[in-house]
Amino acid sequence: MLLFISFLIILAILSMKVSARLGLPLLIGFILIGILVGSDVLNWFYFDNALLTKQIADILLIFIIFDGGFRIPRNVFRSVAGPSLTLATLGVAMTAVALGLLIHVILGLDLVYSLMIASIISSTDAAAVFMITNANPIKPKLAATLNVESAANDPMAILLTVTFIQIVNKAFGSPVIAVLSLIWQFVGGVLLGFVCYKISALFLQYLRSENRGSYHVLMIGLILMTYGVADLVKANGIIAVFFLGFFLGNYNFPAKRSVSSFLESLSTIFNIALFIMLGLLAFPHRFVFIWKEAxxxxxxMMFIARPLAILLSTIPFGYSFKEKLFLMWGGIKGAVPIVLATYPAAQGMDSNGFIFDTIFFAVFMSCLIQGTTLGALAKLLKFTEPRKPPLPYSIELHSLHLSEYDMIEIPVQATSPYKNTPISRLNLDKDMLITSIVRDGNIILPKGNTIIKENDILFLLAPLSKINDINRIINLKP
Incomplete structure (x- = not known):
């Protein structure tokens, strides 16, 4: 078993390189690995337990969605908060309702059953969207809109799916109770995310451990605590951990960069595990029975429901038609819909596997069609920007206490008035220090007479209060 797991991990990492070169969402590579070693192909590992999949996936999603919130900067969130959160809530609801009605009319399925299926597939995939926007640098406004929407819209899809499952099972006494429960789950999740953030900030501030691993373990405990408290009071735990991640990601605490790297690794591991597990659960030979419906x-979804939701949701926010067109095509589906497709089976509502197989096939086609063409569409519509070279080094300031200083990276742009001038002529304050320079992949120790060149990356130790001014000083004003 350990040899089998090691083989899967190595194969998954190799698939990441292949997927990046081919421009494919990572989801496709990981799921294909699961299908390959699963019951229908090599039959190395038989797996068909939807209930166990749901239980494991629920735990993995806690950390994946927390990391999504953790990586959204406050200024980016504010710049697109209106349209992104509208798309992540109202847009998801519109997509689910429009798609559900169309499924009911065209496929002839029961209305509530159709709305449940539509809710399952109504959210977009953060991992796929992040990979594509990173691989094809897109204008900040559009990239941020898609990124924040994809990171924030999973909770609404989860809420709608659970609500319709409960309606089908007659768990609610009336639609009013269903609506009130939906409102409380969302509002309660946001409130608990904020309250738990305040509690977490105190723990992180006063831990003062010399071992960075202590902060990593503490973070796991804080995330699980937030989810557990939300579950205890019947609020939505996924929403709570998302906003916990957002607030903590924009809060300065000791060993933050180390914790950020740890969370990135954890999210990568859990994404790989989740996608491979979902691939194992698929039985491709059954697709012959559902491919038409899928x-x-x-x-x-791609040509009616999502475009309609985009057109209506973005009315107040001044997006051009070309920008709306790009957002329409950016509704790439991913892991969460496949996970949600296991919910009906876990409730005994999908005995023949129709829902799971249909959603799985639909998600795979969305990734294959939209995921591979979104970057090309951005170039066609002229929404891309020059790619920034990867940084070969990272320097972190590790402090056991909160500090007013931090280490930041500043690239020297072609428009900088200081290129080809010595460091001594930079108009930096006395409390700012250039600690090192990265040039052509090599580290240079700076001195007063060291010449600043275009494309240099400067590592500066500076006060947090002045970080926003440093890039302006170096790249805009002499």
Missing amino acids: LIIVAL
């Missing part, structure tokens, strides 16, 4: 759902 293709109809994909077409309705």
